[in-house]
Amino acid sequence: MRVLIADDSALLREGLRLLLEDAGHEVVASAASGTELIARALKHRPDLVIADIRMPPSHTDEGLRAAQQIRRAWPEAPILLLSQYVVVSYATELIESGVSATGYLLKDRVFDIRSFLDAVERVASGGVAIDPDVVAQVIASRRRTPLDDLTPREREVLELMGEGMTNTGIAERLFVSEGAVEKHTQRLFAKLGLSPDASVHRRVTAVLTLLGR
Secondary structure (H helix, E strand, C coil), rough: CEEEECCCCCHHHHHHHHHHHHHHCCEEEEEEEHHHHHHHHHHCCCCCEEEECCCCCCCHHHHHHHHHHHHHEEEEEEEEEEEECCCCCHHHHHHCCCCCEEEEEEHHHHHHHHHHHHHHHHCCCCEEEEEEHHHHHHHHHHCHHHHHHCCCHHHHHHHHCCCCCHHCCCCCCCCCCCHHHHHHHHHHHHHHHCCCCCCCCCHHHHHHHHHCC
């Protein structure tokens, strides 16, 4: 396959090139910055883009943002991102995007040559390759909140509250009685720990909870 490698480390670029060429692939271009990555990916349209997440000038997330820009112009672009360590926010964004032909591997995984080449071929063929350590940290980072205990109907009622609807309006939208809406409302208040209290506007507080504020 035709591959583009993007990393600000010339040593890593060369190492990846030798590894990929030894496996029978062709490195058609390389890049040392996010700007070069975007331009060369869109020019060559390789079978796979392998890019470090952190690249110049800020060494934060230029590779990730470049990948997103590439995808906006070329939605089916197969992209395998590499990282020195797990950045949970980036990993979560990537995993939850549901986009195929996507990978996120820790650089240490490159030393497991067979696994790395398997991931390369999987992403190039439209699959997903997420490092097990990345998945584990994303799962560990998630914390249950009271919102997780709401039933689908209770969540629906809460979302309609967020639109500013009264119980009457919610009942009309959901084709149920106002009494049913009131029951759902009281149950979701209880699950969110909002007891009757004159000093707290429960509807407002519930909606703010939904918004994560």
